[in-house]
Amino acid sequence: MRFTKDHEWVDLAGDVATVGITAYAAEQLGDVVFVELPAPGKRVTAGEALAVVESVKAASDVYAPISGEVSAANSELSDNPQTVNDEPEAAGWFVKIKIADAAQIEALMDRAAYEAFLGTL
Amino acid sequence: MRWPAGLSASAHPPAEFLDPLTDDALKSTPLTASHRALGGRMVAFAGYGMPVQYPAGILKEHLWTRAHAGAFDVSHMGPAFLELAERTGDGEVDHRAVATLVEPLVCGDIRGLKPGQLRYTLLLNVAGGMVDDLMIGRPAAPRRQGELYIVVNAGTKEGDFAALSAAAGRRARLVRADDRALIALQGPEAAGVLEAVIPGAAALSFMTFAALAFEGDDLIVSRSGYTGEDGFEILSPAPIAERLWNRLLGDARVAPVGLGARDSLRLEAGLPLYGHDADATTSPIEAGLAFAVSKRRSKAADFPGAERIAREQGGALSRLRVGLRILEGAPAREGAPIADQAGVVVGKVTSGGFSPSLNAPIAMGYIPPPLAEIGTRLSVIVRDKAQAAEVVPMPFVPHRYVRKPAA
Numbered sequence: 001m002r003f004t005k006d007h008e009w010v011d012l013a014g015d016v017a018t019v020g021i022t023a024y025a026a027e028q029l030g031d032v033v034f035v036e037l038p039a040p041g042k043r044v045t046a047g048e049a050l051a052v053v054e055s056v057k058a059a060s061d062v063y064a065p066i067s068g069e070v071s072a073a074n075s076e077l078s079d080n081p082q083t084v085n086d087e088p089e090a091a092g093w094f095v096k097i098k099i100a101d102a103a104q105i106e107a108l109m110d111r112a113a114y115e116a117f118l119g120t121l
Numbered sequence: 122m123r124w125p126a127g128l129s130a131s132a133h134p135p136a137e138f139l140d141p142l143t144d145d146a147l148k149s150t151p152l153t154a155s156h157r158a159l160g161g162r163m164v165a166f167a168g169y170g171m172p173v174q175y176p177a178g179i180l181k182e183h184l185w186t187r188a189h190a191g192a193f194d195v196s197h198m199g200p201a202f203l204e205l206a207e208r209t210g211d212g213e214v215d216h217r218a219v220a221t222l223v224e225p226l227v228c229g230d231i232r233g234l235k236p237g238q239l240r241y242t243l244l245l246n247v248a249g250g251m252v253d254d255l256m257i258g259r260p261a262a263p264r265r266q267g268e269l270y271i272v273v274n275a276g277t278k279e280g281d282f283a284a285l286s287a288a289a290g291r292r293a294r295l296v297r298a299d300d301r302a303l304i305a306l307q308g309p310e311a312a313g314v315l316e317a318v319i320p321g322a323a324a325l326s327f328m329t330f331a332a333l334a335f336e337g338d339d340l341i342v343s344r345s346g347y348t349g350e351d352g353f354e355i356l357s358p359a360p361i362a363e364r365l366w367n368r369l370l371g372d373a374r375v376a377p378v379g380l381g382a383r384d385s386l387r388l389e390a391g392l393p394l395y396g397h398d399a400d401a402t403t404s405p406i407e408a409g410l411a412f413a414v415s416k417r418r419s420k421a422a423d424f425p426g427a428e429r430i431a432r433e434q435g436g437a438l439s440r441l442r443v444g445l446r447i448l449e450g451a452p453a454r455e456g457a458p459i460a461d462q463a464g465v466v467v468g469k470v471t472s473g474g475f476s477p478s479l480n481a482p483i484a485m486g487y488i489p490p491p492l493a494e495i496g497t498r499l500s501v502i503v504r505d506k507a508q509a510a511e512v513v514p515m516p517f518v519p520h521r522y523v524r525k526p527a528a
Contacts, residue, residue, distance in 0.1 A: 031181075033475040
């Protein structure tokens with residue numbers, strides 16, 4: 001699993017990367033009440049808005065950590081957005097992206113680096 | 122992910138999560154240390170560092186208040202006393218004299234307050250726009266006649282206090298009490314909790330207040346609040362505030378509740394938030410607050426903007442605050458456009474979010490009166506997408522005030 005400074009995680013299997021928000025982000029956000037996800041087939045570019053996650057209080061953007069084509073969106077989140085809080089780095093995944101360039105993932109932080117980064121916040 | 126624009130500065134933690142102890146500019150309350158000890162997430166609000174939530178989170182704090190009792194620190198608000206300088210000793214005469222000083226600023230019947238009664242009223246400008254909404258009360262005690270208890274909003278208190286002082290001139294003096302703690306205890310179990318801590322509290326009727334003793338010290342306790350639930354607001358001297366707060370939290374029926382749930386609770390209760398759902402351009406009639414315009418005062422037309430308000434009460438109204446149920450999609454937040462069925466933008470959301478009690482998004486906003494009828498289908502535009510919405514009655518969640526406590 002790799003991580004961004006915007007608190008997204010990426011887990012690569014073959015050429016498909018699963019993307020979600022980290023436990024830290026979910027905790028900071030509080031109770032998630034709505035998640036807006038892109039439709040499969042949508043092409044995304046690293047750094048662009050990918051999804052929106054809403055807590056009771058506010059809406060926050062989730063950015064694409066990598067470029068590629070959305071191959072699946074987690075429909076479970078439309079019925080149970082709370083899954084993002086319960087299991088942010090597992091069942092609470094947002095989308096799967098068929099990646100264009102594996103090197104983009106290598107450039108992201110590993111868990112140790114992400115945790116060190118959290119220590120600076 | 123990134124936190125909402127305005128709350129986040131790229132390389133820094135979002136402003137929402139600023140630690141007030143590292144920000145000297147933020148004022149504290151007598152309970153700030155308690156919030157930190159409870160794990161409260163502190164945010165800047167109206168110049169104060171206040172807890173937006175505790176570890177339980179907004180959703181649980183909200184639902185706990187509806188089911189049991191929530192304790193809120195609202196010490197950032199502006200309590201004050203207006204005290205007549207020279208009194209006759211005749212309670213009716215002295216009350217009338219002090220009421221006469223503030224009535225030119227507000228549209229409520231202050232003269233007509235009975236001893237111990239509290240009233241919601243509005244400070245207005247000459248154009249009939251709202252300068253603030255506030256509470257004004259007449260003390261019950263004979264020796265306190267000629268005084269008014271006033272509580273204004275946090276963000277507007279400097280201007281409000283200046284206006285009240287100016288209106289009083291030399292005949293009365295405004296004594297600020299915003300160095301004290303103001304604690305709200307709200308929820309169906311609030312009365313049972315408070316009676317054990319402050320005997321006599323449960324005997325108060327809705328919108329009355331009294332000086333009551335807590336362990337030998339006098340507090341001002343009102344039966345009022347901002348959640349739609351039964352509840353109380355307690356003005357406490359700063360030195361004993363933490364002891365009172367801890368006594369309340371020591372009851373298993375009470376949980377601490379932050380400003381996040383205070384906002385979602387008042388939204389469900391259909392109560393406007395000044396600065397969002399009303400401002401200096403909004404009249405009481407547009408805001409759906411006609412009940413706060415006194416009949417006597419309207420007849421006399423002796424308050425600022427009385428002419429506009431009379432015109433609007435006669436039907437010349439261009440917009441009205443309504444409640445909206447969002448029937449699909451994301452919560453519609455403040456600023457979201459409201460469109461009619463033809464897609465024409467007809468107004469905008471002034472407060473909106475997710476209702477924990479209804480498990481659905483709700484909002485309030487302003488639209489032209491012909492569209493304000495209950496059941497009218499509209500849409501709200503969130504991130505360029507139109508989502509179906511319907512005009513519904515407010516409150517979204519029924520009020521449960523205790524108007525006359527059982528003897």
